[in-house]
Every structure is written in structure tokens, then in C-alpha cells.
Amino acid sequence: MRFDFNEKERKIIEDFSYILNQIPGDGSFLYNKANLSDIINKLSKTIYFDTRKIVDEEINLNSILFKIKSDLCSKNFYLYLIAELGINFIRNILEDQNLSDYISSIMNSKNIIIPAYVEDNMNFHLKEITTTAILNGDYYIVSGTKKNVLFLDWADYVLLLAKYEDNLIFFILNKDEVEIKSRENLYGIDLLTISEILIKEKKIPKDRCVGPILDKNFLDNFFYSINRILIPGSIGLMQKSFEEARVFAKQHKNGGKPIIAYQEVGFKLAEMKTLLDASYLIAAKAMNTENKKQSYETNLVAKVFCLESLENIASSALSILSTYGFTDKYLSGNILMLSKFFQVNGTSTEVSRVNLGDLCLGYKKI
Amino acid sequence: MDFNLSKEQRMFKREVINFAKKEIVPRVREFEKKGEFDFESFRKLGEFGILGLHFPEYLGGGGADVLTTVIAAEALGEAGVDGGLTLSYGAHTFLCADTIFRHGTKEQVEKYLPKLITGEYIGCMGLSEPNAGSDVASMSTVAEKKGDRYVLNGTKMWITNGPIADVAVIYAKTDPSKKHEGISAFIVEKNTPGFSAGPPIEKMGVKTSQTSELIFNNCEIPEENLLGKEGEGFLMALETVEWDRSALLAPFVGATKYVLDRCIDYAKKRIQFDRPIGKFQAIKHKIADIKIFYETARLLTYKIAWCKDQGRPINHLEAAVAKLYVGDFSLKPTNDAMVLHGGNGYTHEFDIERVFRDGRLAPIGGGTSDIQKVIISRML
Numbered sequence: 001m002r003f004d005f006n007e008k009e010r011k012i013i014e015d016f017s018y019i020l021n022q023i024p025g026d027g028s029f030l031y032n033k034a035n036l037s038d039i040i041n042k043l044s045k046t047i048y049f050d051t052r053k054i055v056d057e058e059i060n061l062n063s064i065l066f067k068i069k070s071d072l073c074s075k076n077f078y079l080y081l082i083a084e085l086g087i088n089f090i091r092n093i094l095e096d097q098n099l100s101d102y103i104s105s106i107m108n109s110k111n112i113i114i115p116a117y118v119e120d121n122m123n124f125h126l127k128e129i130t131t132t133a134i135l136n137g138d139y140y141i142v143s144g145t146k147k148n149v150l151f152l153d154w155a156d157y158v159l160l161l162a163k164y165e166d167n168l169i170f171f172i173l174n175k176d177e178v179e180i181k182s183r184e185n186l187y188g189i190d191l192l193t194i195s196e197i198l199i200k201e202k203k204i205p206k207d208r209c210v211g212p213i214l215d216k217n218f219l220d221n222f223f224y225s226i227n228r229i230l231i232p233g234s235i236g237l238m239q240k241s242f243e244e245a246r247v248f249a250k251q252h253k254n255g256g257k258p259i260i261a262y263q264e265v266g267f268k269l270a271e272m273k274t275l276l277d278a279s280y281l282i283a284a285k286a287m288n289t290e291n292k293k294q295s296y297e298t299n300l301v302a303k304v305f306c307l308e309s310l311e312n313i314a315s316s317a318l319s320i321l322s323t324y325g326f327t328d329k330y331l332s333g334n335i336l337m338l339s340k341f342f343q344v345n346g347t348s349t350e351v352s353r354v355n356l357g358d359l360c361l362g363y364k365k366i
Numbered sequence: 367m368d369f370n371l372s373k374e375q376r377m378f379k380r381e382v383i384n385f386a387k388k389e390i391v392p393r394v395r396e397f398e399k400k401g402e403f404d405f406e407s408f409r410k411l412g413e414f415g416i417l418g419l420h421f422p423e424y425l426g427g428g429g430a431d432v433l434t435t436v437i438a439a440e441a442l443g444e445a446g447v448d449g450g451l452t453l454s455y456g457a458h459t460f461l462c463a464d465t466i467f468r469h470g471t472k473e474q475v476e477k478y479l480p481k482l483i484t485g486e487y488i489g490c491m492g493l494s495e496p497n498a499g500s501d502v503a504s505m506s507t508v509a510e511k512k513g514d515r516y517v518l519n520g521t522k523m524w525i526t527n528g529p530i531a532d533v534a535v536i537y538a539k540t541d542p543s544k545k546h547e548g549i550s551a552f553i554v555e556k557n558t559p560g561f562s563a564g565p566p567i568e569k570m571g572v573k574t575s576q577t578s579e580l581i582f583n584n585c586e587i588p589e590e591n592l593l594g595k596e597g598e599g600f601l602m603a604l605e606t607v608e609w610d611r612s613a614l615l616a617p618f619v620g621a622t623k624y625v626l627d628r629c630i631d632y633a634k635k636r637i638q639f640d641r642p643i644g645k646f647q648a649i650k651h652k653i654a655d656i657k658i659f660y661e662t663a664r665l666l667t668y669k670i671a672w673c674k675d676q677g678r679p680i681n682h683l684e685a686a687v688a689k690l691y692v693g694d695f696s697l698k699p700t701n702d703a704m705v706l707h708g709g710n711g712y713t714h715e716f717d718i719e720r721v722f723r724d725g726r727l728a729p730i731g732g733g734t735s736d737i738q739k740v741i742i743s744r745m746l
């Protein structure tokens with residue numbers, strides 16, 4: 001066992017922090033696509049997007065990625081979500097698939113490719129998918145409606161999930177090729193958007209598809225990969241929210257003393273710190289476990305524990321920050337909303353609990 | 367970072383579980399029901415090498431690192447050993463023997479450690495008093511130096527192994543005008559005139575461990591029974607904190623795994639509404655929550671052990687976090703486990719209520735959860 005980073009690992013984390021310091025902490029860059037590209041380019045030069053830089057047995061890459069991901073999310077959660085969902089996620093889930101040159105080149109040039117998979121009456125039961133593809137010579141004809149498509153505004157492409165015969169299949173569409181039926185800002189995190197899109201008998205060449213996917217575990221892996229975005233992200237958000245409350249409680253005075261001196265506040269912080277430390281360890285473990293079954297299991301443990309702890313911590317932080325917490329100066333309010341958003345994405349915490357129970361009971365096999 | 371136990375550690379854990387299941391667990395229910403200490407099982411712990419696992423081999427110990435020691439303690443809980451026996455072992459090994467080992471003179475170490483390691487001697491540690499629990503620095507037991515002897519007067523309270531101990535590490539004030547700095551530690555042997563133990567206190571859980579008052583009434587001990595130097599007692603007690611937050615907590619953590627395994631088994635066998643209750647989502651949720659607690663709690667306790675193995679100075683913040691977590695968060699999973707077993711969970715037949723009762727000590731003994739919160743909030 002080893003609970004810390006060695007010197008080499010610390011150096012890589014420090015190098016990443018240096019880049020992180022050059023990135024804004026708020027969402028202002030979202031107003032300008034060029035700024036976003038600029039920041040993505042900066043990140044491209046780091047281990048964050050290019051893990052090939054590390055070939056050293058003494059370095060545990062997964063641990064480092066866990067740390068820098070949580071740091072990035074703490075610094076700027078908008079950027080984190082776009083970079084993770086729009087770039088890293090696609091790479092992870094398509095890792096083992098045969099990709100056409102066309103798709104490979106799009107992915108390699110750091111385009112933002114947003115996944116569109118949710119439908120009415122279909123979230124984690126992807127088998128009930130109604131978006132269908134019909135093969136017609138060198139083309140697929142694709143039709144369907146997708147809901148809850150995140151961050152479409154910043155996308156270059158959309159990765160559309162559909163059904164071809166009895167299998168899943170993905171298509172990469174240029175963003176302009178999809179019809180946007182509705183677009184709303186996410187409640188409480190209003191710089192981020194959620195859209196409904198329509199695809200009507202769209203002809204898509206074969207080299208823009210991935211699949212059909214025959215791997216029966218693909219859906220589990222799909223959600224597992226989303227969880228792997230949310231878990232380290234939640235640690236960054238917890239740290240941010242905890243720090244806001246901690247610093248405030250030490251500086252803000254009432255009755256002639258800093259409010260941390262009151263047990264009501266000090267004990268809340270102690271509970272927050274306890275949840276944070278426990279979350280940190282289980283999240284780090286979840287991102288670090290090689291064994292497939294254990295990894296899947298720990299992913300579910302961390303998904304439930306970290307995401308619920310995030311809600312508790314952000315909620316307590318808001319209590320401590322009192323009215324100040326509702327001003328622009330603090331992010332704990334946004335983080336509280338994000339915690340719910342994080343809970344329902346990937347395998348929701350409820351579904352994760354059921355899956356974890358099934359695993360423990362031997363009803364579900366990995 | 368690397369969160370895997372080594373192959374050797376995993377094998378050793380399995381060995382401890384097998385040993386405990388064979389030699390100790392079959393006796394648990396009988397002794398728990400009687401509320402009696404199981405001398406035979408304690409001796410077996412000594413024979414197997416658990417009582418002295420981390421002490422050097424020249425003293426008869428196992429020479430193991432702290433993490434392995436914690437894994438063994440966890441394994442006892444996981445096998446189904448009751449919290450009473452594991453508490454007795456914890457107080458004996460970590461609060462008494464380890465303090466003598468670390469702060470004793472060569473003579474003191476050679477005199478007591480070999481016997482404590484085999485279990486021939488049983489040890490205890492007396493810090494708390496009737497009016498000094500959380501605030502131990504306000505203790506009123508005094509040790510007055512008279513020539514080449516110390517004379518102890520006062521009463522210790524809640525002392526695990528008190529009625530059965532052969533050797534006690536006792537904290538008393540050599541300078542009552544001071545708070546922490548006035549506290550010193552002493553070795554007191556059974557049958558020393560003026561030293562007596564009260565009758566075992568009847569408790570809710572950890573019933574097989576014997577808890578009592580220790581009374582010192584002009585109890586004279588030779589000056590060579592002073593441990594370390596005068597005034598160092600409080601720091602010595604603080605040093606046991608890491609053991610308290612790792613090896614003493616570990617059996618509680620292991621007991622959650624025991625309970626989890628029992629729940630899984632029960633949920634698959636118990637049929638209601640024509641199906642195993644494990645098929646109901648609410649039952650899966652409970653099982654998942656117990657699993658979540660177990661996985662998180664063990665990482666926190668392992669981390670304290672690992673840091674100790676690295677020779678790092680005590681991190682009181684992390685230690686308090688681990689204690690608070692195990693203490694406060696273990697209530698729900700053990701309660702869930704009891705409810706999952708329905709009426710059976712409420713009976714002595716199924717052991718679950720025993721784990722629930724034993725576990726209620728975790729937020730009290732060795733510093734209450736509130737005191738952990740005081741420590742954490744002060745250190746932020």
C-alpha cells in the first residue's frame with residue numbers, strides 16, 4: 001500500500017498546477033469559443049490529455065490523473081466537464097473499437113465531441129433505444145430524438161447513439177447537422193446548457209460510424225466511464241466548497257470571535273472534513289484499481305459515497321457561509337446544484353446502489 | 367498511491383480469519399451471554415502470535431509492521447470475534463504493553479513484555495477517571511514521591527481488563543499544580559497493597575471485556591516503576607492515539623464485513639412474497655450502504671497504520687477523522703443489518719445485534735466523537 005505520491009509523481013502534479021494557474025477560475029471563457037480552444041490547447045500539452053508522456057514504472061499514472069482531474073475540477077468545473085465529457089470520455093469508450101481515419105483524426109485534433117444518448121423513457125436502459133439506423137449501401141439512414149444533451153453550444157461534433165438491428169452503434173455528426181429542438185440553461189449552473197436534438201432521416205456515411213458494438217458489457221462500461229469523470233470531479237468540488245467554508249469560518253466574526261469557535265460551526269466543518277477525507281481515499285482507490293471486478297465495484301462505492309458527500313458538504317458550506325454564500329463571491333451554491341447533477345448522471349446514485357447490492361449478492365456478474 | 371494489500375498480507379489475513387473461526391468464534395456466544403472474559407481464547411490469541419504481533423522477535427513478538435497488525439485486528443472482527451475480546455486485546459497490547467515497550471527501561475521491557483506477548487500476563491491502562499473523561503488533564507489521581515517510592519491515591523474509571531489485569535499502566539499527577547505537564551505514567555502490578563479493582567461494570571456491549579474502577583488507596587510502588595520521566599505521561603497517552611485510531615478501530619471495521627457477509631447470506635435465503643428478500647431494491651440498498659461504509663472505513667484506518675509505518679509524526683487531524691468516521695458512521699450500517707434480518711436480527715441467535723451493541727462503543731471509548739470534532743475543528 002502507498003497512500004501518498006512519490007517525488008516523481010509530485011513533480012508531474014506540480015507541473016500541471018503551473019498550467020492550471022494560467023487558466024481562469026470562472027466560466028467567462030465560455031462566451032468565446034476561441035478562448036476555449038486556447039485553453040484546451042494548453043491542456044493538450046500536459047499529461048491531462050497526453051498520458052503517453054509517462055513511461056516510468058515508478059509513476060502510477062492513474063493516481064496522478066485522479067489528482068490532476070480533481071484539481072482541474074476544483075479550479076474550473078465548466079472546463080473540466082467540457083474537457084472530460086467532450087474529449088476524454090469519447091476516447092475512453094471508443095478505445096477498443098475500430099475507428100475510421102475520419103473519426104480518428106477528429107478525435108486526435110481535440111475537437112469537442114458531445115455524446116447524445118438519452119431519450120424519453122430511456123436513460124440507463126439503453127436497450128430501449130428508439131433512435132434507429134438502417135443500412136442503405138454505403139450509408140446509414142438515422143432518425144431519432146435525443147434529450148438532455150449537455151453543452152451542445154461548445155461542441156464541434158455530436159456522438160449519437162443509435163440502434164442498428166439488435167446492436168448499439170455510434171455516429172459522429174457535425175454539430176450543424178443536428179436540429180436543436182430546445183435549449184435550456186442548467187438550473188443553478190446557468191452557463192451550462194442542456195438541449196434536445198432531432199435527427200430526421202439523416203444519411204450518414206459508414207466511415208462516420210463506430211460499431212455495431214457487439215460487446216455485451218458495453219453499456220456498463222459506458223456508464224462506468226461517466227462515473228469516472230464524476231468521481232474525481234466531485235473531490236475537486238468538495239475541496240473547493242470545504243475551503244470556502246473553512247476560510248470564511250475563520251475570518252468571519254460574530255459575538256467577538258471567529259464563527260469557527262462555535263461548536264455548531266466547528267463541528268460542521270469537522271464532519272465535512274471527515275466526509276472529504278473518506279471520499280478522497282475511496283475516489284483515489286476507484287480510479288486506481290486494475291482488477292476489473294474490483295474496479296467496477298469500487299467505482300459504484302465511490303459514485304454513491306462521493307456524490308452524496310459532495311451534496312452534504314456543499315449544503316453545510318452554504319449553512320456556514322450564510323447569506324454570503326448566495327453572492328457571486330462563493331461557488332458553494334453552484335456546487336450544491338452540481339452535486340445533484342453529478343448524482344443523476346452516469347449510473348445515478350440510486351441505480352449505483354442497486355447495482356452494488358446486486359454485485360454483493362452475486363445477482364450481477366462482472 | 368496503491369491501495370492493494372500485498373499477497374503476503376492477504377494470505378496472513380486469511381490465516382487469522384481461519385484461526386479465529388476455528389478456535390475463538392465457536393465460544394463467543396457462550397461467553398457473551400455470561401458476560402465473562404474468555405481466558406482460553408485470550409491465551410489462544412497469544413499462542414497464535416496476535417497479542418505481540420508488532421513487537422520485536424527477541425521479545426517473543428512477530429516483528430510485523432503496523433499495517434499487518436491492523437489487518438490482523440480487522441480479521442478478528444471479520445471472522446466474527448466479539449468486540450469484547452478484541453477490546454481486551456487492544457487495551458492489553460496497544461495501550462498497556464506498547465507503552466511499556468516504548469517508554470520502559472530495558473529491565474521493565476524484559477520483565478513484562480515476554481509475558482504480555484504470550485498472554486500469561488494481562489495488561490490494562492488507566493487514564494480516565496470518574497470526573498475526568500474527555501478532559502483527562504483534570505485528573506485527580508496523584509502520585510506523591512516519598513523517598514524511593516511513589517504513593518498513589520485516586521480512582522480510575524472504565525478500565526478495560528481492570529478486574530483481571532496482572533499489570534496496569536496508570537497515569538497520575540506527580541505535580542497536581544499543573545495540567546498536562548503534571549501527568550506521569552507508572553507500572554502497577556496486581557496485588558500491590560493499596561491497589562484494588564472494583565467489580566465488573568455491566569455494560570450494553572463488549573460484554574466479555576471486563577471493565578471496572580481501579581482504586582488506589584495509599585498504594586506504594588517502587589520508583590523504578592515510573593515509565594519514562596516525570597511529566598511525560600500525557601505525551602505517552604497521546605502516542606497511543608494512532609493505535610487507538612487504527613488497531614483498536616480495525617475490529618469494528620472488520621465486524622462490518624462480518625455483518626455484511628451475514629446480510630448477503632440471509633438476503634439470499636429468506637423468502638418473502640415468493641422471492642428472496644435480496645431481490646427487493648430496498649434490501650440491495652442496505653447491503654450497498656454496509657459495503658460502502660466498510661470500504662471507506664478500512665481505508666481510513668489503513669492510512670493511519672501506513673503513516674505510522676512510514677515513521678511519520680502523529681497526524682492528529684487524520685487520526686481524529688478516522689475515529690469520528692468509524693464511530694459515527696458505523697451506526698447506520700449495523701442498524702440496517704439488524705433491520706434486514708427482521709425479527710431474527712433482534713435475537714441473540716443471529717449475532718447481528720451483538721455487533722450493533724459492541725459497535726456503540728466506537729463513538730465513546732478512547733475519546734468521544736464530539737471530542738474528535740473539537741480536535742478537527744481546532745486543527746483546520
Ligand SMILES: Cc1cc2nc3c(=O)[nH]c(=O)nc-3n(C[C@H](O)[C@H](O)[C@H](O)COP(=O)(O)OP(=O)(O)OC[C@H]3O[C@@H](n4cnc5c(N)ncnc54)[C@H](O)[C@@H]3O)c2cc1C
Binds near residue numbers: 499526577
Ligand atoms: C467500555 C469502555 C471501556 C473503556 N476503556 C477504557 C480504558 O481501558 N482506559 C481508560 O482510561 N478509559 C477507558 N474508557 C473511558 C473512555 O475513554 C471515556 O468514557 C471517554 O473518554 C469519555 O469520557 P466520559 O465517559 O467521562 O464522558 P464525558 O467526558 O463526561 O463526556 C460526556 C459527554 O460530553 C461530551 N463532551 C465532553 N467534553 C466536550 C467538549 N469539549 N465539547 C463537546 N462535547 C463534549 C462528550 O462528547 C460526551 O458526549 C472506556 C470506556 C468504556 C465505555
